[in-house]
Amino acid sequence: MTATAYLSQVLQVAVALALAPILVGWINQCRAWLQGRRAPPLMLPYRTLRKLFVKDAVIATNASPVFRLAPYVVFGAMCCAAAIVPSLATDLPFARAADAIALVGLFALARVFIALAAMDIGTAFGSMGARREMFVGFLAEPALLMVLFTASLISGSTSLPAIVDALAHRDFGIYPSLAFAGVAFTMVSLAENARIPVDNPATHLELTMIHEAMVLEYSARHLALIEWSAALKLFNYSCIGLALFLPFGIADGSDWRALVGAAPLLIAKLAAGGAALALIETLSAKLRIFRAPEFLGTAFLLAVLGMLVNLLLGS
């Protein structure tokens, strides 16, 4: 472990924290353009965050400490995840503490906490949101895990940096299993990040919302942390996708100059990915909630198929 490794570790979390809201802003912008609306400013999520932090928190009288603790736990889990997912470099000291399975565990931790917080106030919307979130999660989580398994079979490691290192620097090649995994991963990320076609991030129509229903009772700094965590989650998922399926250009940590080169490349890839996400969202319609299992079941099966292909063809 060199000083560069620790530098890239710290830098990576800082970049994630800083870029995540901008990524959300960029996707909103792209969506507006694609839909022929005037786009909101790129930095709008930042302004929203600041506004929320300044405001007084208003919480329900019967809120328990679980409710007040949850945003911080979710934020902590997402920061931790940002430290594991290789976005800039693959030489990450902290990643030894948590591998791909632990990453999925961290996402699950965040999900369970936010669902519990949603049930804490005891409103119909809150519990409905929690139920739906867990419903989407119970299919999306195994699918994500199977995607990561497929990738880890290629590299023979469940450590994310090792997987990405193998894909980016060692074993160039075409993996049919990764094609299955890629499609599955795209579907899972849409579901997990409360995007169309599973959820609509812009909706406040009671009957269709999932994520928004869970956070209805939150305000001010708690809401700000939850929004920021949601942005971080999207950023993390994007980085997992980029690292697994478009890994070129990521620094292997041997020297700091590679980091300098990796940063603009990451931003370019994220911009392209964000635009693609906006395009998917514009082109598809939201599914009924009970169509979601079909959607996610397909993703799960594709991921299992990817793993099977890998085991049978050895690639």
Added chain:
Amino acid sequence: MRADALPLLAAAIAAWLAIGALGLVRPLAFAFVSRLLFPLGALVALLVAGIALLATAEPVATLVLPLGLPDLPFHLRLDPLSAFFLALLGAATCAVSLFSTDYFRPSEGTAPGLVAFQYHVFVASMATVLIADDAYLFMVAWEAMALASYFLVITEHRIAAIRDAGFLYLFIAHIGAIAILLTFGVLQGGSGDYTFDGMRAARLQGAWPSLGFLLALVGFGAKAGLLPLHVWLPEAHPAAPSPVSALMSGVMLKTAIYALLRVTFDLLHAVVWWWGVVVLVVGLLTALFGVVFAAAQTDMKRLLAYSSMENIGIIAAGVGLAILFRAHDKTLLAAIALTAVLYHCLNHAMFKTLLFLATGAVLHATRERSLGRLGGLIRRMPWVAWLALVGTLAIAGLPPLNGFVSEWLLLQAFLFTPSLPQSFVNMLVPLAAGALVLAVALAAYVMVKFYGVVFLGRPRDPDLAHAHDAGRYERVALAGLAAACVLLGVLPTFVIGVIDRVNTMLVGAAVIRPGVSSWLLLAPIDAQRASYSPLVMLAVVVAVVVLAIQVVHRLYHGRVRTTGAWNCGSPEPTPRMQDSAEGFGQPIRQVFEPFFRMTRELPSAFDAEPRYRVTIDDPFRYWLYRPIARVMEKLAGYLGLIQHGRISAYLALSFATLIVLLFFVR
């Protein structure tokens, strides 16, 4: 004292029996039983846990007691496998006994002294099962365990449903016992030597080992609650008083796993690969079945019972994988799978005991176990609620708690499955891994439902305002179990260090090797392939949380105003508009509809009192047990034809049978 662990443990078992006998002396003296006997039992359990933990490092010890029948002395044996499970039993029993100090109330069903007797006989017989070294003592202890737990299940025998549940339990226990008896019959290989030593030495040939294994799987599977012999489990667990449910789920199910490991790995040497596939498939089916049914339950103890099925299924899947690897001589992978099994046994003993005891506290405080009438208890019973939260997060398999460690290990074993000679097994592995992660993810759903409906939200019933928190002993017991969940979660390498002694004994490999894993970092194969350090992870998450709180409060402010819930501006007139347990489980019911036998009663538009009712039946009861019961009934009808009630006819029949038998024997 080192070599004396086994006599000490035998003495502890005798002490439990003595404590139980004291309960019989004054069966109605409530204070005597609850304030003296149960704490004494807890003390003995603590000693057992300590001695057994130390004994895992000791060489194998044996002891022959001149008890029992004249020519059949009791053989006892303490090796790492028994010591590990004894430590598990001691730790869980200590907490349960402590909890029982506050729990049992004077006026419920069986007299308190009698309960204490049955309880201690139950614990002592479970411990005896773990150190028995001959089939005779094993069966005696096994049956004593079944009988004692049967009487404990029907503690409230005035309720017909509880008597029915008890009968079903006893019935399945006996089916299992017959299979176990036959297992030992096969295992002794015609030598007539029923000590385990003799069975170890008897190298069976041909199909005999497989027959023995299958019988053992049926026998111990019936006790563990594996499909399709699981039907007693969701009936008996809710019927029993909560401490008994906790013991049954936390410890008794593990004795079945212990026995399965003992027979498969120790006595039969785990040589045939397809045994592993059978156990793996049965285990995963049990896990999925259990968790899907858990999601649909509305009774909190029934929900936990089904969740026990899920956990036992996961454990069995691990056993299957370990057998598979052992048969193919992949000892390191077998050790990893076995570690996952033993770790999960330990974890389940801690968090399931914790949750069952928590439901006991809730039951006492509210006299209610239907999820539909609970809610908001975190404000009334903060101790129970916060400690149960630890158990909930642990059982949902979330890092950095203990449930995650064993699941992580099991997934590692799946992932690094090398290509095996049987290609269909190679294809099965990813499917099995998929089924496993599906079960684990569903467990999180179930536990959010459990915790959210019981402890969070608004009270669904006005009476809940009078709920009181758990008593002092109850709190200590719950806190101890919660602490165990955290410690087992963040210090896995120490735990695996102990488990490795069992691994070395059963498969001849250890998971923790110097230079690969350190006290901080768990790396089962090598650090390049996979590593996990829950302590570092916990530290980072806690640091970020504390830092975030500090930064937000310093940079901005920490002002809070409280007011009514916003809820999109539409206040709700009644707390019953929250999700009920039925509501929360509805998506799962819809997705897995073919699994259930559901009957729905929908209200029509003209009903004066509209009612919605849905009942969920176990398809196995309908498709498997009912046909068998019908056939048996018919056969019994035919047998009834020769039942006249005249003694002379019966004597003639006996005589005829005797003649026929003599003819065959000659």
